Amino acid sequence: LEMATAYAGDAYDLMIKGDPGLEEIYRFDAPTAEGMPIMSRGRSGRADGKDILTGPVYVCGAEPGDTLKIEILDMKPRKNPITGKAYASTGLSAWGYESLLAPAGRVDSTYIYELRTSIQGNATWASPVYYFQWKDENGAALVKVPCLPTSGTIDGVDNAQLRWTNANRTESGVNYACVNGSTLLGGYDYAGAIVPHPIGTEDNSIAGKWRVPVSPYISNIGLASDVDDTTNSDWPTRTGGKFNQKRLGVGSSLYLPVEVEGGLLSAGGCNAGPASSQFSGTALEASFTVQFRVTVIKGTAYPPPKASSPSGPGGLWVNPAPMGPARVNLSPYQGLATPLLENTLEWCWHGFTVNDYLHDPISAPGWNTILPTLSGNQYMLMKHTVDVATDGLMKLGLSSAQAASTLSFACDWGVNQVVNTNVGNEICCSKYRVRNGPLPSFTPFTYPGHWPSYARSVAMSTSAAMIAPKNTDLGAYIDPSLRVVGSATGPLAGRTVAIKDLYDIQGQLTGYGNPRWRETHGPAPANAVAIQRLLDAGASIVGRTNMDELAYSINGENIHSGTPT
Numbered sequence: 001l002e003m004a005t006a007y008a009g010d011a012y013d014l015m016i017k018g019d020p021g022l023e024e025i026y027r028f029d030a031p032t033a034e035g036m037p038i039m040s041r042g043r044s045g046r047a048d049g050k051d052i053l054t055g056p057v058y059v060c061g062a063e064p065g066d067t068l069k070i071e072i073l074d075m076k077p078r079k080n081p082i083t084g085k086a087y088a089s090t091g092l093s094a095w096g097y098e099s100l101l102a103p104a105g106r107v108d109s110t111y112i113y114e115l116r117t118s119i120q121g122n123a124t125w126a127s128p129v130y131y132f133q134w135k136d137e138n139g140a141a142l143v144k145v146p147c148l149p150t151s152g153t154i155d156g157v158d159n160a161q162l163r164w165t166n167a168n169r170t171e172s173g174v175n176y177a178c179v180n181g182s183t184l185l186g187g188y189d190y191a192g193a194i195v196p197h198p199i200g201t202e203d204n205s206i207a208g209k210w211r212v213p214v215s216p217y218i219s220n221i222g223l224a225s226d227v228d229d230t231t232n233s234d235w236p237t238r239t240g241g242k243f244n245q246k247r248l249g250v251g252s253s254l255y256l257p258v259e260v261e262g263g264l265l266s267a268g269g270c271n272a273g274p275a276s277s278q279f280s281g282t283a284l285e286a287s288f289t290v291q292f293r294v295t296v297i298k299g300t301a302y303p304p305p306k307a308s309s310p311s312g313p314g315g316l317w318v319n320p321a322p323m324g325p326a327r328v329n330l331s332p333y334q335g336l337a338t339p340l341l342e343n344t345l346e347w348c349w350h351g352f353t354v355n356d357y358l359h360d361p362i363s364a365p366g367w368n369t370i371l372p373t374l375s376g377n378q379y380m381l382m383k384h385t386v387d388v389a390t391d392g393l394m395k396l397g398l399s400s401a402q403a404a405s406t407l408s409f410a411c412d413w414g415v416n417q418v419v420n421t422n423v424g425n426e427i428c429c430s431k432y433r434v435r436n437g438p439l440p441s442f443t444p445f446t447y448p449g450h451w452p453s454y455a456r457s458v459a460m461s462t463s464a465a466m467i468a469p470k471n472t473d474l475g476a477y478i479d480p481s482l483r484v485v486g487s488a489t490g491p492l493a494g495r496t497v498a499i500k501d502l503y504d505i506q507g508q509l510t511g512y513g514n515p516r517w518r519e520t521h522g523p524a525p526a527n528a529v530a531i532q533r534l535l536d537a538g539a540s541i542v543g544r545t546n547m548d549e550l551a552y553s554i555n556g557e558n559i560h561s562g563t564p565t
Contacts, residue, residue, distance in 0.1 A: 001054045001292065002078070003218075003268045007285040009194035010089040011112045014129075015287070016194075018082035022287065025052065026194060050234055051220045051242065055266030059294055062263035067300040067333050068223065070254045070265070071293040075216045076121045077272070078287035086115040086286065088126060088272050093188035093281030097418055108134040108187035108281075110195070111206075115214065115272055115286060119522035122250075123272055126284060127211040130202040134187045141186035143197055147178035188281060213274060215516075216288060217249040219417075220269030222339075226259040227358045233266070235371065235422040238356040240339050242269060243424045244283070244417035246276035247341055247348060251516065255333040255340040257301035265294070276416055300334045330395040337388050345559060348428040349392045350416065351385025353377055357422060375421050382425065385413075389427035475564040477543045482508065484541040486534065493538030498545045504528040505541065513549040515560050 004025050008015035016022045062068060077086035091110045092098065099106065109131055116125040134143055148169040169176045169183070176183045185193070220233055222240020236243040240256050248254060256263075267290070271283040332347055333340055338355050341348040353374050357363040363370045374380060389411065393403035411429040478501055487493065504510050504524035511518035527535065535541070546561050548554070557563045 001057070001267060002289050003054050003270050003287060004052045004078075005089070005268075005270065005285045005287045006050050006052050007089040007091070007282065008287060010091070010110045011087055011129075012194055012196070014080060014083065014085075014087045014112065015089070018080055019078070022078075051269035053220065053233060053266040053268040056224060056262075056264035057266070057294075058262035059265060059296060060262070061296045062258045063261055063298075064226065064259055065299055065301050066258040066263075067297040067336065068256050068258055068263050068265070069295040069297055069333070070221070070256065071295070072218070072248065072250055072252055072254075072290060073293055074291040075123075075218075075250055075270070075288050077115045077117065077123045077216070078289060079117075079121075086117065086123065087129070088113045088115055088284045088286035089282070090284045091188050091280075091282045095188070096279060096281035098280040107139075110134075110188075110197075113272075113284060116211075118520050120520070122520040123214045123216050123286075124520050125211045126214050126272055127208055128206045130204045131206060132197045132202045134185060134197075139186075141184035142201060143185040143195055144182050145185060145193060145196065147181055147183050148176050214284065215246070215249055215273040216286075217246050217271055217273055217276070218267055218269065218288075218290065219244045219248075219271050219276070219283065221248070221254065221265075221267040223256050223258060224260045224264035224266075225358050227364075229358075231358065232368065234420045235357065236339075236350070236352055236417075236420070236424055237354075237358055237422070238336070238338055241422075242417065242420055243339065243350055243352070244271075244276040244278060244420075245339075245341055245348065245350070245426065246271075246273055246416070247343060247346070247428070249273070250519065252341055252343040255297075255336060255342070257336045258296075259301075277418060279418065297333065300331070301336060332392050332395050334395065335391075337391065340392070344431075346428045346430055347392060348426050349385070349389040350424055350426050351381060351383075351388050352422045352424050353381050353384070354422060355384045355388065372421050375423060381423055385425040385427055389429075393429070475562045476545050478511070478546050478561050479544040480542075482541060482544045484535065486540045487536055487538045490536065490538030492534065495539050496542045497534055497539045498543045499531065499541050500545050501547045502551060503531050505531055505544075508544070512551065513547040513558050513560070517550075 002021065004022055005015075008022055009026060012026075016026055059068060077088075079086045089110060089112055091108065092102075092106070093108050111131040112129045113126040114129050115123045116127060118124050132142075135141055148166065150167050150169060151165045169178060185195075220242040222233065222236070225231060225237065225239055231237075234242050238257060239259055240254075270286060270288040270290070272286050273284065276283060332342070338350045338352065341350070354360050354363050354371060357367045357371050363374065386407065389407060390400060390403045393406055394400060398406060406429070407427065411427050414426045414428070416424045416426045477498070482499075482505070484505060499505060501511050501513055504527060506525065506527045507523050509518045509521065509523055526532075531541075546556070546558055546564055548556060549558050549560065
């Protein structure tokens, strides 16, 4: 799926111009070449929902009661055909929590980044190009756009045209004055605008001043609800939405319950990462092309109940999956209350202020007006997150009390988004720490050398729930076939050496024990100094050996490639 960012208009010349697909998206059949100042889309036809979503995609065989497993196989940033480069935007805005803490006089500003890519075309680093402010030092607005339209149409079902009106030119609660056909903007009042900031107002002094490693992810992905109403994709719910999970990148799988025939999958709002809080307003927003694999898992989703199940103050309805004793015969993706993420290392459960606001009796009667009044309720958010994670751990074979204890020490808690009305938390549990099946056997291991008195036990497991080593020779090698012949002369002529996955070998990939690093970086352009000296001395390389992931330990364990025995 090709996914366009709603913030490409922040740098039209870099992120839109010359790209026919993005030019078409941002024009909206407007009478001017610059296009309309807002996205005429969303529930009201006035940009609500913000993100541009690609879809809906009809999944053959998907029916209500099923679960979709959505695997993310590849993500590549969309490069501008003119420059051959990819760009991203991030902004400081009044809607970010940071604005509450900022010093007086802080104005909205936008930073444009270049996304550096590997030989394979995957994003690796982000480096600033320039930034601009929306107001000058005197507080005068700098960004001039065409006046907001007072009416328009959007495409409805069966090619019907749905007409909307906006007589006061209101957006995000602000009435915008129209003077001589133009409106001045002093900040990020709505997403999707083409921002023609005056030439010369960009500050290029930051170009290349720093760089940040990136890890792209999809922030907004979901299936259609069975509620007979248009909904807001900004507010996550049981079937997905914008929940800004930074782990939702290449190598991860997302499980979503199906409520309508075909599932109707939509996705967009890609971020370059590496984090996801949007604390200051937006993430590093960019357009991406994403490759998926979608699998229908039949009969594994519980239908949302039609009556309240009180479980908190005010009778809060929490979880459509029944709570009870340990359920060892269920899979973690059965009976989902909210989206579930899985990757090689973790299960991640998600909770929101209201987990399923479209069906929950506390919000369903008027969700678009009721939910915003609940947004700051931390009790609801924490309880809903705990209930979902507890339910997930019980499916792995734990009782309710055992799950509560495990959450206290074995799982990581985090915030996945704070800028959207239905605020979200996450609880991620390591598959090594929490799994069903027999306990592993233990082999004692004593550190050699100057730590003879220090010992620790290293789990050597044959459980099917563990990841089996992917190599031979006692798990020492990740590539036993690698061969590089050294000099015919020298003190090490005729000797062989195996090289740790930490050192560059010309023309080979160096992974540092992390497969994601290998996927997103190209072959080494030259030998590391130590490697070149070995080859010059006559040693020949016979294999690439395993190592701790990113050298983060000294005991040799690696969840991806196994542990040497």
